[in-house]
Amino acid sequence: MTTISIRAAVAAGGLLASAGLAQAQSLDVRVPNLQRTDDPVSVAAGGTVVVNQGLQGVGRLPATTRDFLGDSLGSFSSLAVDLATWRRSGDTYTGTLYTLPDRGYNNPDGGLFSDYAGRLNRFTLSFTPYTGTALPQATTSQRQVTLTPDGGIVLTDAKGQRFSGLDPAAGTTTQFGAVLPSAATGPSAGRISLDAEGLARRLDGSFYVSDEYGPNVYYFNRSGQLQGVLGIPAALQPVTNGQPNFNSVSPPDTGRRNNQGLEALALTPDGRGLVTILQSATLQDSGSSQQQRANTRILYYDISGTPTPAAPSREYVLQLPVYQQNGNGGAPNRTAAQSEMVALNDTQFLVLSRDSNGLGTGNTTPIVYKSVLFVDTAGATNIAGSPYDGTTPISPNGTLRAGLTPVKTTEVVDILNPVQLNRFGMNLTTNPATQTTLPEKIEAMGLVPVLSERAPRDYFLLVGNDNDFLTRQGVINGQPYDAGINNDNILLAYRLTLPTYVDPLSLAVMKETAPTVLQGLGAGAITAASSATRSVQDHLSALRRGANLPAGAGQGAGQGAWGSAGPALWIGGDVVFADQPRNGGLGLDRTIAQGSAGLDLPLTGPWRAGLAVGGGGGSLSRPRGAYQQ
Numbered sequence: 001m002t003t004i005s006i007r008a009a010v011a012a013g014g015l016l017a018s019a020g021l022a023q024a025q026s027l028d029v030r031v032p033n034l035q036r037t038d039d040p041v042s043v044a045a046g047g048t049v050v051v052n053q054g055l056q057g058v059g060r061l062p063a064t065t066r067d068f069l070g071d072s073l074g075s076f077s078s079l080a081v082d083l084a085t086w087r088r089s090g091d092t093y094t095g096t097l098y099t100l101p102d103r104g105y106n107n108p109d110g111g112l113f114s115d116y117a118g119r120l121n122r123f124t125l126s127f128t129p130y131t132g133t134a135l136p137q138a139t140t141s142q143r144q145v146t147l148t149p150d151g152g153i154v155l156t157d158a159k160g161q162r163f164s165g166l167d168p169a170a171g172t173t174t175q176f177g178a179v180l181p182s183a184a185t186g187p188s189a190g191r192i193s194l195d196a197e198g199l200a201r202r203l204d205g206s207f208y209v210s211d212e213y214g215p216n217v218y219y220f221n222r223s224g225q226l227q228g229v230l231g232i233p234a235a236l237q238p239v240t241n242g243q244p245n246f247n248s249v250s251p252p253d254t255g256r257r258n259n260q261g262l263e264a265l266a267l268t269p270d271g272r273g274l275v276t277i278l279q280s281a282t283l284q285d286s287g288s289s290q291q292q293r294a295n296t297r298i299l300y301y302d303i304s305g306t307p308t309p310a311a312p313s314r315e316y317v318l319q320l321p322v323y324q325q326n327g328n329g330g331a332p333n334r335t336a337a338q339s340e341m342v343a344l345n346d347t348q349f350l351v352l353s354r355d356s357n358g359l360g361t362g363n364t365t366p367i368v369y370k371s372v373l374f375v376d377t378a379g380a381t382n383i384a385g386s387p388y389d390g391t392t393p394i395s396p397n398g399t400l401r402a403g404l405t406p407v408k409t410t411e412v413v414d415i416l417n418p419v420q421l422n423r424f425g426m427n428l429t430t431n432p433a434t435q436t437t438l439p440e441k442i443e444a445m446g447l448v449p450v451l452s453e454r455a456p457r458d459y460f461l462l463v464g465n466d467n468d469f470l471t472r473q474g475v476i477n478g479q480p481y482d483a484g485i486n487n488d489n490i491l492l493a494y495r496l497t498l499p500t501y502v503d504p505l506s507l508a509v510m511k512e513t514a515p516t517v518l519q520g521l522g523a524g525a526i527t528a529a530s531s532a533t534r535s536v537q538d539h540l541s542a543l544r545r546g547a548n549l550p551a552g553a554g555q556g557a558g559q560g561a562w563g564s565a566g567p568a569l570w571i572g573g574d575v576v577f578a579d580q581p582r583n584g585g586l587g588l589d590r591t592i593a594q595g596s597a598g599l600d601l602p603l604t605g606p607w608r609a610g611l612a613v614g615g616g617g618g619s620l621s622r623p624r625g626a627y628q629q
Helices: 418-423 504-530 534-542 553-561
Strands: 003-007 024-029 041-045 048-061 078-089 092-098 119-127 145-154 172-175 178-181 198-203 207-211 216-220 228-230 262-267 273-278 297-301 314-319 338-343 349-353 370-376 408-414 442-449 458-465 474-476 479-481 490-497 568-583 586-602 608-621
Touching: 041 370, 041 408, 048 418, 078 198, 078 442, 078 458, 078 504, 092 145, 092 198, 092 442, 172 338, 207 262, 216 262, 262 586, 273 338, 349 442, 408 490, 458 534
Parallel strands: 003 024, 048 145, 198 262, 262 338, 338 442
Antiparallel strands: 041 048, 048 490, 078 092, 092 119, 119 145, 172 178, 198 207, 207 216, 216 228, 262 273, 273 297, 297 314, 338 349, 349 370, 370 408, 442 458, 458 490, 474 479, 568 586, 586 608
C-alpha cells in the first residue's frame, strides 16, 4: 500500500491540508484546516471534477424549539428531503424535509439517559440562495433557509411498541430473528433501545434508520413500523466475555466502540444499494490511542431482491483523517470520525468527517477539521465475507494490513471557511464561543437539485448539526431540564457541481416512464406503417375471400384471369381495444380503429384500376397505479 501523508506545517489559521487522488491516502491535520477563498474551488476526484461553488444560505432553529410530540428538538443527526416535493419558483426553493434526532437528552459519563421515543420530525423547507455582502454577526442573519414544523412520524417495532433512548446495559430482545438491544428492567423493558444516527428514505416513503447501540440498520414502512433488520457482520457487533452487550458506557472486548456505531446511511440513486459506514474503527481494528481509529468500514447491501439482506455484498476500508486536537502543530492525537454520507452512484460517495470542537463542547479548543470527502471505492479491496468479518482484525494496532487497499478519498468541501461563514453572520471563534459559532456536531447531509437548465449537474448540499438537545429550557416526556447552554440547530446550504450524480427521483421517473414511451413510439410507428399500406392489405384480403375472384383465379392470375371479373366495391379494417401486454412492469391501454374502402375496376389483361380511401385513429394511455411518490 502506498500512503501519502500530508502535514499542514503552518501557523494556526493557515491553508488547508489535502491530498489529491493518488493511491490510498491519509490526511494528517496539525493546525486548523481553513480555506479562506470566496471563489469556486474545483477538485479532481474519481475521474471527474467536483466544483464547490460555496456556501449560499444558512437556516437556524432555536434550541428552545419543541417537536410534534412536545419534546425539545434534537435534530439533525441525519436528514432526508422528499424529492417529489422539491420545487423552484423564481429564486426560491421549497420542499418537505425529514430530520432524525438521536436518543434524547443524555450524558453517558454521568449515567443520564432519556426514555425518548424514536421519531422523524417533518418540516416545510424554504430556501432562497444569497451571494451578497457579509451580514452582521447575529442569529438573525441566518434566514436564507427557513424550516416550519409540520408533524412527524413515531417509530414503532414489530409489536407496535415505541423505541426507547435508554441505555440497554446487557439487556436484549429478539425480533425478526435478530438479537437487539433492550433494557431488561424499567419503563423500557422489552422495547428496542435506539440511538438513531442515519436516515435513508426510499421514494415510496419507506425508510431505513441506522443505530449506534447495535450497531443495527432497521427498515420501516412509510408509517414508521419496523419491517425488518439487516444482518451486521460479527466484526462490528459488541461482545463482552463472549456475549453480546450493547451498553454505551463500558467498552466491549471487540466490535464497535461505544457511541461509534453505524453513523452514516445512504441509498444509491438507483435504489438498489444501501450503504452504511461505521463512525470509526472497531476495537480490534485500532490501537489504544485515539489517532489509531482511522481504519473504519463501509458496508454495501444489495437491496434489489429484499429490503433486509442478511449480509453486505461489498465491504471496504475507509481511512479517516487524523488531527491534532488543539491545532497547535503537534502530532495528531485524534481521528476525525465520519458522521454522514450521500451516495453519488454505486461506487462514489460524499462522506462528512469532523473533529469534536465547536459550539456545544463547553471548552475553548479551536475548531480544527470539518470537511466533506469524495470517496471512491474503485480498486479497493472487497473484504465482505472474508475472515475480517469475524475476529481477524483489518488493522492491528491501527496499521492497515498489507494487501488491503482502502478506498480513495479527496476533500471537496472545507466547511471551515471563515470568509463564507462570515457572509452569513457566523464564525469559528471558540474562545469564547458565541451563538453564531459553528457547532461541534455537524452530522447530517442531503442533496437536492438546483433545477437550472443552464446547470443540470448542480446540486445544493444541505448540511446540518445534532445539537444534543442542549437548551436552557428543555423538556423530555414532560420533564423539564436545563442543559446550561442553548445550542441551536443550523442548516448550511452549499452549491456543488457533481458530474457523476443523478437525482434519484429523476432516475426513477425515467426508469418508470421509458417503457411506456418506447412502447408508445413503437405502437405509433407500427400504426403509421400499417395505415400507409392498409388499402393494399384490405384489397388483398377481399380478393382472397373471393369477393372479386372468378373460379380458377388462384391458378390463372398470371394469365389474366383476374381481368375477367367485373367492377366491385370492397371494405376492410379492424378495431383494437385492449390492455397491451406488460412491458417493463407497466400496463398500456391502446384503442385503435383503422380501415379502408374502395372501388375495384377491371382492365384488360392482368391489370386492374380503382380508388381506395383509408384512415385510422385511437388513443394510447397508461392505466392508473403508475409511479407515485
